[in-house]
């Protein structure tokens with residue numbers, strides 16, 4: 005496969021706990037499914053991610069905890085720094101979100117949707133909200149999310 009035909013899937017995920025690290029690992033594992041051949045998946049922590057990472061991406065998966073009814077400060081910092089450099093240059097970018105929330109997740113989902121609406125990114129599925137006590141099925145959900153986005157990118161659906 006020619007290098008230039010490869011599609012870049014960027015995962016910008018905040019992982020402040022062992023559970024959230026496991027969720028991110030599951031997304032990456034799902035996106036690296038052996039049947040998906042033409043997708044390069046890369047995890048960059050929100051505080052490290054730069055506008056160029058987004059400009060190079062063909063799709064993006066956002067992962068965050070809910071803190072104080074909002075996305076993590078780390079993901080908010082990411083949006084603060086990439087918003088204007090990416091505005092009008094990433095319209096239509098396919099994206100998906102997963103949110104780890106001890107109780108709720110709604111405030112985070114709405115906040116992310118407002119920002120991505122401003123950027124004119126395109127949600128490829130409803131936000132995955134992993135709510136309540138930690139449950140092992142969250143791992144399966146995250147793995148499936150990674151596979152869905154990467155397979156869609158691989159197949160040229162997005």
Ligand SMILES: Cc1cc2nc3c(=O)[nH]c(=O)nc-3n(C[C@H](O)[C@H](O)[C@H](O)COP(=O)(O)O)c2cc1C
Nearest residue numbers: 021023069070071072073104105106107108109138
């Ligand atoms: C400072 C702080 C604020 C939090 N605020 C919320 C909140 O507003 N809503 C919510 O659902 N969970 C909240 N949580 C719970 C976190 O979302 C949860 O601890 C995090 O996703 C990590 O999950 P884990 O215990 O499975 O690792 C908060 C946690 C912390 C540490």
